[in-house]
Amino acid sequence: MKNFLILSILSFxxxxxxxxxxxxxxxxGSSSKxxxxxxxxxxxxxLQSYEPDNMLVNRIPVPKGFVRMKVTKSSFADWLRHIPLKxxxxxxxxxxxxxxxxxxxxxxxxxxxxxxxxxxxxxxAVMRLKAEYHFSKNEPARIHFRxxxxxxxxxxxxxxxxxxxxxxxxxxxxxxxxxxxxYKGFRSYMNAVFRYAGTSSLTKEMNYKSxxxxxxxxxxxxxxxxxxxxxxxxxxxxxxxxxxxxxxAQSYMPAQDIHILRNPDEENTPWYRIxxxxxxxxxxxxxxxxxxxxxxxE
Numbered sequence: 001m002k003n004f005l006i007l008s009i010l011s012f013x014x015x016x017x018x019x020x021x022x023x024x025x026x027x028x029g030s031s032s033k034x035x036x037x038x039x040x041x042x043x044x045x046x047l048q049s050y051e052p053d054n055m056l057v058n059r060i061p062v063p064k065g066f067v068r069m070k071v072t073k074s075s076f077a078d079w080l081r082h083i084p085l086k087x088x089x090x091x092x093x094x095x096x097x098x099x100x101x102x103x104x105x106x107x108x109x110x111x112x113x114x115x116x117x118x119x120x121x122x123x124x125a126v127m128r129l130k131a132e133y134h135f136s137k138n139e140p141a142r143i144h145f146r147x148x149x150x151x152x153x154x155x156x157x158x159x160x161x162x163x164x165x166x167x168x169x170x171x172x173x174x175x176x177x178x179x180x181x182x183y184k185g186f187r188s189y190m191n192a193v194f195r196y197a198g199t200s201s202l203t204k205e206m207n208y209k210s211x212x213x214x215x216x217x218x219x220x221x222x223x224x225x226x227x228x229x230x231x232x233x234x235x236x237x238x239x240x241x242x243x244x245x246x247x248x249a250q251s252y253m254p255a256q257d258i259h260i261l262r263n264p265d266e267e268n269t270p271w272y273r274i275x276x277x278x279x280x281x282x283x284x285x286x287x288x289x290x291x292x293x294x295x296x297x298e
Contacts (some may be wrong), residue, residue, distance in 0.1 A: 043124040055186045057081045059108065060061060060260070062236040063271060066245060069216070069235040078214035079133045080233050084111040085260070095120070095255040105283035106259035107270035110249065115187075118255045121231045123202045125251035125258045125284035126219055130295060131155070135186055143189075146205055147171060147196040158189040164196075199227030206293035211274050214246060218294045222281060228252075228285040235262065236271065248282060 071077035092100040143155035151171035162173040203223030221229040230250040
């Protein structure tokens with residue numbers, strides 16, 4: 001049914017898009033409380049339980065003198081800000097239930113499953129969050145990505161029962177199943193995307209963004225083999241100077257819990273300053289400032 005060569009190549013691309021770099025290790029300290037936000041949980045279809053106290057916006061306060069950046073209600077930026085975190089600061093776990101070898105990179109861990117296969121790595125976590133947001137808003141037409149081969153992978157086709165078939169090094173979509181709008185079907189679609197897409201394909205779908213115009217939901221991404229991607233989860237603004245801070249999250253290789261990153265250049269904080277130079281240092285990867293990109297606005 002499937003062309004073995006192209007699937008092998010695509011699988012290789014998927015497995016090699018997140019090779020590690022060395023990073024600096026820091027420790028998180030305690031922080032003051034913030035005003036509680038009690039938004040409802042109807043956006044998080046993957047949650048088994050819901051505790052407003054554990055939402056990112058309630059768990060991670062802004063530094064003194066800063067306020068959270070205003071975002072449009074129900075936007076992707078707002079959705080990211082209200083993602084729940086696991087209680088405390090638990091270990092980052094791999095897809096197979098083992099702890100990640102490096103337990104110094106995270107400031108918190110998102111309360112979202114990683115699956116039981118080695119699929120949801122770095123770019124995959126970015127795509128997962130973006131797709132989950134649109135799924136929660138019943139916007140199937142806005143859930144679409146491209147495989148590393150360049151061929152489109154649209155969720156709206158998956159809903160109608162079409163599945164990718166490889167022939168002569170090309171991917172076509174053939175009707176093979178009944179219509180399926182369930183969350184289980186959505187996750188099956190995402191697993192197919194995870195298998196055959198990665199940083200190389202995702203970076204081509206995104207647009208360059210000036211750091212001065214950064215918004216939550218933007219992505220620092222280095223496409224390639226190896227490559228890496230981290231997503232901007234939240235931002236804050238100095239009420240006097242207008243200086244901005246941002247917060248990052250990543251998955252990595254092997255597939256692992258999505259986690260909020262510590263700032264390796266400043267102790268006791270997950271907040272990053274807009275870089276003044278050419279480089280952005282994260283615990284396990286160094287990006288160029290010019291690696292910032294955003295999703296296309298539809």
